[in-house]
Amino acid sequence: MKTISALNDFVVRFANVNGTGSASANNLFAKAIFRMGIPVSPKNIFPSNIQGLPTWYEVRISESGYTGRRGGVDMVVCVNPQSLPEDIASVEPGGFFLYDNSKPLHDEHHRDDIHYLGIPLTSICLREYTDPRQRLLFKNVIYVGALAALLDIEFPVLTGLIEDQFKGKEKLQAPNVHALELGYSYAREHFDCPLPIRVERRDSIGERILVDGNTATGLGAIYGGATLAAWYPITPSTSVVEAFEKYCNRLRIDPGTGKKNFAVVQAEDELSAMGMAIGGGWNGARAFTATSGPGISLMSEFLGLAYFAEVPAVLVDVQRAGPSTGMPTRTQQSDILACAYASHGDTRHPLLIPSSPQECFEFMAQAFDLAEQLQTPVILLSDLDLGMNDHLSEPLQWHEGRKFRRGKVLDHDQLEALEEPFGRYLDVDGDGIPQRTLPGTHPTRGAFFTRGTSRDEYARYTEKSDAYVKNMDRLTRKWQTARTMVPASRLQESAVATSLGVLFFGTSRESTLEAVDQLAAENIYLDCLQLMAFPFDDIAERFIESHSIVFVVEQNRDGQMRSLIMNELNAAPEKLVPVLNYDGYPITARFVADAIAVKLSREPQGETVGKKVVGKVVGGAL
Amino acid sequence: MSYLKPGFSHPHHQQNNLGLYRKDYEGALSTLCAGCGHDSVSAAIVQACFEADVEPHRVAKLSGIGCSSKTPNYFLNHAHGFNSVHGRMPSVATGACMANRELIYVGVSGDGDTASIGMGQFAHVARRNLNMVYLVENNGCYGLTKGQDSATTDMGSVSKAGRASPFESIDLVALALQLGATYVARGFSGDKEQLVPLIRGALAHRGFAFIDIISPCVTFNNNPGSTKGYEYVREHMQAVGQADFIPVREEVTASYEPGCSVEVALHDGSVCLNKIDPELDISDRASALRLLDSYKERGEILTGLLHVDRDSEDLHDTLETADRPLRDLSEQDLCPGQVALDSINQSCR
Numbered sequence: 019m020k021t022i023s024a025l026n027d028f029v030v031r032f033a034n035v036n037g038t039g040s041a042s043a044n045n046l047f048a049k050a051i052f053r054m055g056i057p058v059s060p061k062n063i064f065p066s067n068i069q070g071l072p073t074w075y076e077v078r079i080s081e082s083g084y085t086g087r088r089g090g091v092d093m094v095v096c097v098n099p100q101s102l103p104e105d106i107a108s109v110e111p112g113g114f115f116l117y118d119n120s121k122p123l124h125d126e127h128h129r130d131d132i133h134y135l136g137i138p139l140t141s142i143c144l145r146e147y148t149d150p151r152q153r154l155l156f157k158n159v160i161y162v163g164a165l166a167a168l169l170d171i172e173f174p175v176l177t178g179l180i181e182d183q184f185k186g187k188e189k190l191q192a193p194n195v196h197a198l199e200l201g202y203s204y205a206r207e208h209f210d211c212p213l214p215i216r217v218e219r220r221d222s223i224g225e226r227i228l229v230d231g232n233t234a235t236g237l238g239a240i241y242g243g244a245t246l247a248a249w250y251p252i253t254p255s256t257s258v259v260e261a262f263e264k265y266c267n268r269l270r271i272d273p274g275t276g277k278k279n280f281a282v283v284q285a286e287d288e289l290s291a292m293g294m295a296i297g298g299g300w301n302g303a304r305a306f307t308a309t310s311g312p313g314i315s316l317m318s319e320f321l322g323l324a325y326f327a328e329v330p331a332v333l334v335d336v337q338r339a340g341p342s343t344g345m346p347t348r349t350q351q352s353d354i355l356a357c358a359y360a361s362h363g364d365t366r367h368p369l370l371i372p373s374s375p376q377e378c379f380e381f382m383a384q385a386f387d388l389a390e391q392l393q394t395p396v397i398l399l400s401d402l403d404l405g406m407n408d409h410l411s412e413p414l415q416w417h418e419g420r421k422f423r424r425g426k427v428l429d430h431d432q433l434e435a436l437e438e439p440f441g442r443y444l445d446v447d448g449d450g451i452p453q454r455t456l457p458g459t460h461p462t463r464g465a466f467f468t469r470g471t472s473r474d475e476y477a478r479y480t481e482k483s484d485a486y487v488k489n490m491d492r493l494t495r496k497w498q499t500a501r502t503m504v505p506a507s508r509l510q511e512s513a514v515a516t517s518l519g520v521l522f523f524g525t526s527r528e529s530t531l532e533a534v535d536q537l538a539a540e541n542i543y544l545d546c547l548q549l550m551a552f553p554f555d556d557i558a559e560r561f562i563e564s565h566s567i568v569f570v571v572e573q574n575r576d577g578q579m580r581s582l583i584m585n586e587l588n589a590a591p592e593k594l595v596p597v598l599n600y601d602g603y604p605i606t607a608r609f610v611a612d613a614i615a616v617k618l619s620r621e622p623q624g625e626t627v628g629k630k631v632v633g634k635v636v637g638g639a640l
Numbered sequence: 641m642s643y644l645k646p647g648f649s650h651p652h653h654q655q656n657n658l659g660l661y662r663k664d665y666e667g668a669l670s671t672l673c674a675g676c677g678h679d680s681v682s683a684a685i686v687q688a689c690f691e692a693d694v695e696p697h698r699v700a701k702l703s704g705i706g707c708s709s710k711t712p713n714y715f716l717n718h719a720h721g722f723n724s725v726h727g728r729m730p731s732v733a734t735g736a737c738m739a740n741r742e743l744i745y746v747g748v749s750g751d752g753d754t755a756s757i758g759m760g761q762f763a764h765v766a767r768r769n770l771n772m773v774y775l776v777e778n779n780g781c782y783g784l785t786k787g788q789d790s791a792t793t794d795m796g797s798v799s800k801a802g803r804a805s806p807f808e809s810i811d812l813v814a815l816a817l818q819l820g821a822t823y824v825a826r827g828f829s830g831d832k833e834q835l836v837p838l839i840r841g842a843l844a845h846r847g848f849a850f851i852d853i854i855s856p857c858v859t860f861n862n863n864p865g866s867t868k869g870y871e872y873v874r875e876h877m878q879a880v881g882q883a884d885f886i887p888v889r890e891e892v893t894a895s896y897e898p899g900c901s902v903e904v905a906l907h908d909g910s911v912c913l914n915k916i917d918p919e920l921d922i923s924d925r926a927s928a929l930r931l932l933d934s935y936k937e938r939g940e941i942l943t944g945l946l947h948v949d950r951d952s953e954d955l956h957d958t959l960e961t962a963d964r965p966l967r968d969l970s971e972q973d974l975c976p977g978q979v980a981l982d983s984i985n986q987s988c989r
Contacts, residue, residue: 241976293728323725458743465719
């Protein structure tokens with residue numbers, strides 16, 4: 019039988035039951051690899067359920083630094099009988115299947131091309147613990163201990179993590195270390211340790227951190243000066259506001275009074291959450307809300323108001339698989355068109371598209387500057403994979419002395435000095451962005467009536483066509499200004515000149531870049547463009563113009579970004595070749611590489627179907 | 641408009657304590673129908689703000705959509721206004737109030753805007769006890785779309801088209817009491833003597849001050865058989881008491897029979913006196929609800945100040961927000977700097 023052999027380059031997948039405490043044990047495993055200096059990328063694949071349904075945790079270990087999903091699994095740790103058949107089927111030939119053999123495995127579950135590693139987890143727990151809750155929880159810690167022996171994880175790294183985790187609860191440290199030892203010694207006694215797949219300490223992490231995107235987004239809101247978070251709970255965005263509130267309670271308490279330099283209001287629904295953010299922005303506070311697809315649908319009316327009435331607001335959309343309730347705990351990039359053109363009538367909204375926690379932090383802070391400078395809602399377009407999974411990220415950085423850019427807000431003295439009457443919607447300097455005033459600024463100057471109806475340059479209601487058209491054209495001019503202000507696209511040129519390009523954004527980045535390396539090894543060369551924002555900038559426009567074929571990698575069925583590019587840049591549809599993954603799992607390098615290779619081998623043109631190619635490439639090439 | 645508001649005022653008009661004239665509190669000329677109750681409400685707001693020495697620019701006027709929601713344009717020209725989307729004024733007001741706790745927030749809504757599409761937001765802004773004045777100009781119909789029944793059209797009330805409403809109506813006053821509003825009153829646009837003090841009390845109250853103002857639609861719901869027409873309301877209106885708003889600095893001259901008056905000290909130190917129905921205990925929601933029911937059974941419309949809870953916590957109190965307006969906080973107040981970030985980074989290693 020073939021055996022996968024790999025050093026610091028393999029994928030382990032844990033199969034657990036939701037609500038059994040497996041998350042912290044699995045996190046312990048990933049963090050241990052991280053602390054051994056090896057790039058690691060965990061993905062939590064969980065159900066829309068609190069307790070009882072199958073959940074998976076897939077950890078990619080890659081010394082080369084590939085942190086997207088690779089595709090395929092080299093080792094499964096299965097502690098969930100419900101999903102056992104599919105878990106066995108998911109192992110690459112030559113891979114390993116670690117399971118609880120307290121009860122024997124039925125013959126039907128036998129595959130003769132994988133290695134079975136049975137550990138009587140339940141029996142050990144029954145022997146060691148009397149409390150049912152402990153039996154459940156420590157089972158998870160025991161298999162992590164076993165993995166330490168099997169994969170050569172440094173044991174002191176694990177005990178160090180236990181100490182960190184239970185700082186202040188020292189009583190809990192010893193039982194956890196004991197559970198680790200139980201698994202460790204069982205594996206040492208019963209298996210030839212380590213396995214041919216194993217880890218070894220490296221120094222490939224540097225200053226990087228392991229953090230989820232939603233935490234970074236919440237911190238970005240704090241550093242960006244947000245004082246009002248209005249929200250309605252929805253997976254997978256909930257932890258954005260939770261992180262904001264948690265860190266605000268540490269960092270934003272007024273030292274003199276003990277009172278809060280922020281407000282978090284849990285709204286009755288997404289409509290109200292958006293309304294509050296707009297009310298706050300109108301009145302001069304930096305305000306935001308966070309939601310997911312269903313919330314975007316509900317907020318659309320308000321987004322149209324804020325666009326037309328020109329009120330700053332920041333909206334975080336952590337996308338999940340739609341349409342409708344869809345797959346609430348699976349990832350997708352499928353709100354692009356809904357966000358770009360949210361609301362009836364002619365509307366357009368700037369989108370900022372981070373691809374790492376560090377960018378979540380930076381773009382979120384920047385979103386408040388842009389919203390106030392442009393006087394319009396700005397949407398941070400994240401997704402479940404980025405928001406809820408831990409990612410290897412550059413550390414979060416803030417330049418001391420950085421000022422908030424509050425845009426054209428006239429204060430009392432500026433109003434006093436005005437020689438002409440104040441015109442709220444008057445384009446005074448040609449960039450399409452008018453001046454605004456805040457309520458309460460001046461006793462007699464600068465007051466105006468904000469409305470969603472058509473108005474003239476002095477905010478007076480009008481139904482006159484020329485005034486309406488003039489205003490709409492100014493909004494178009496403002497959009498052109500926005501084009502120069504949003505984060506620039508990133509270009510990565512191939513070492514070998516090529517007329518092929520690949521365009522991607524957000525969480526498709528890591529897998530696509532890996533696929534590009536794989537294809538280069540097969541003499542297929544691609545220039546890369548990462549879109550960071552909408553409106554599209556000149557760099558993106560030139561990239562599309564200068565390549566004969568541009569693969570557009572997205573995680574949705576309909577090629578929404580491709581449609582947006584066609585619509586906004588007037589790009590020829592035939593040169594934009596869609597590469598679409600929409601099965602709800604983060605896109606894999608294997609899928610992207612295969613899809614592009616297939617397209618280039620003159621397969622009939624058409625949309626690449628969004629299913630992963632299973633078992634085609636043998637995993638763990640080392 | 642083919643006509644303009646005159647720019648002069650009578651030389652003997654009085655100034656208030658800010659040295660402002662009544663016309664300093666006025667707004668643009670109304671585009672509502674002649675005789676619309678809403679214009680009387682706007683006039684009452686003007687009068688109340690003038691009398692209360694409110695600085696016009698320290699007020700933020702907010703509304704939703706509908707005839708009533710147009711009216712913030714017709715008072716307080718020097719205040720910022722926000723005519724938002726249908727039924728969503730409460731959320732915009734909440735965000736605005738969170739941003740700056742020092743302004744006065746006056747929301748104007750209608751029966752469609754509040755009791756139908758905006759029911760959810762109304763319920764939640766009341767239970768959060770947002771510090772605002774929330775006025776409903778209640779005409780029992782959708783005026784701007786030509787007279788359809790609304791959720792406050794009384795069962796059996798006959799529309800202009802001659803059809804009796806088949807559905808139970810929603811009493812916003814009862815609802816506000818149940819939802820925890822801390823100042824609850826009902827007025828009538830045709831009774832300025834009663835309405836102006838009610839609005840002054842609402843302005844002085846800290847917390848959610850709600851006034852349901854019956855405000856007839858002269859064009860679509862002023863016909864015989866309607867329970868929201870001028871004639872019907874005048875005939876069936878019963879005041880629970882005569883409310884007077886008396887600032888502390890003025891000597892109390894009104895005299896009421898002993899046992900029939902109550903003093904309610906409000907947050908700005910003013911006093912609101914009520915000669916009330918002996919059945920009503922103004923601090924007790926349940927008594928107000930009972931009274932509403934008994935008047936309704938008699939076919940009468942109960943008006944006046946029905947409930948005040950002057951010691952309630954408003955949303956800022958509950959959330960323990962800073963004393964300074966959040967919108968005035970600077971980088972120094974808001975941005976924790978790289979040192980704090982370094983420590984967070986370290987916790988992610």
